Amino acid sequence: MSDLFDVDEGQTPLTDEERRGLKPAFIAFRHELNAAEQENIFVASVALRKQVQRLSAMDLTNEAFICDAHKAMYADVWRWAGSYRTTDRNIGVEAHDIRVQMRLFTDDARFWITEGVFPPDELAVRFHHRLVAIHPFPNGNGRLSRMMGDLVVERLGRRKFTWGANSLTEPGATRSAYIQALQAADRHDMTALLQFARS
Structure with a gap:
């Protein structure tokens, strides 16, 4: 039996329509999906880092750049890459509020930098x-x-983060620590997430 769309801790399930957006017909198992996504992300990371060399940190706060980055990371695997979700999830804002929250977030980020x-x-x-x-x-x-x-921290003159130095797509202690750090940040305590980013 295929485990392709099984959901692990901290992951959000895809709708049937989103599942139909899978491009490669050969993918039947989660490890194949993970490998295809990882390959796409690796190629995108090289291209994005090259592109970002010509940009300022402020340019990275552009909503279109964020959508383009998502598309670059997943376009070989998912038809909906770079497009906002249209259904609600067990995490995140309601779908109808995404555009407003993204605008507020990018405005705030520009203010933080400026x-x-x-x-x-x-x-x-x-x-x-x-x-x-x-x-x-x-x-x-x-x-x-x-x-x-x-990308943001590099444009601000620092090294990229290590994010626990292990894969965060697989269940385990590193992923659990990351999720706990995110939950603490949700409660306005950034300490654990700051430490995790450089661990």
Whole structure:
């Protein structure tokens, strides 16, 4: 029996329509999906890092750039890559509120950068947390948010984060620690997430 769309801790299930958006016909198991997504993400990360060299941290707060980054990371695997979800989830804002919350978030992020509200690491971790909390896309929100956090912190002159130095797509102690750090950040305590980002 295929485990393709089984849901692990901290993951959100896809709707039937979103599942039909899977592009490669050969994918039947979760490990095949993970491998296809990881390959797409690797290629996208190289291209995004090259593109970002010509941009400022402020440019990364553009809503269109965030959608384009998601599309680059998942376009080889999902037809809906780069498009906001249209259904509610067990995490994130309601679907009808995504555009408003993304606008508020990107405005806030521009203010954080312009006014130097937070040190670079904290600014990038808050950027990551706010994006993952909105959960704007059907899938891949955590990986996109970590990628965006890395790109932002690098443009602010720091090294990219290690995010626990293990895969966060598989269940285990590292993923559990990450989810607990996100939950603490939801309660306005960023300490654990800041530590996890550099662990």
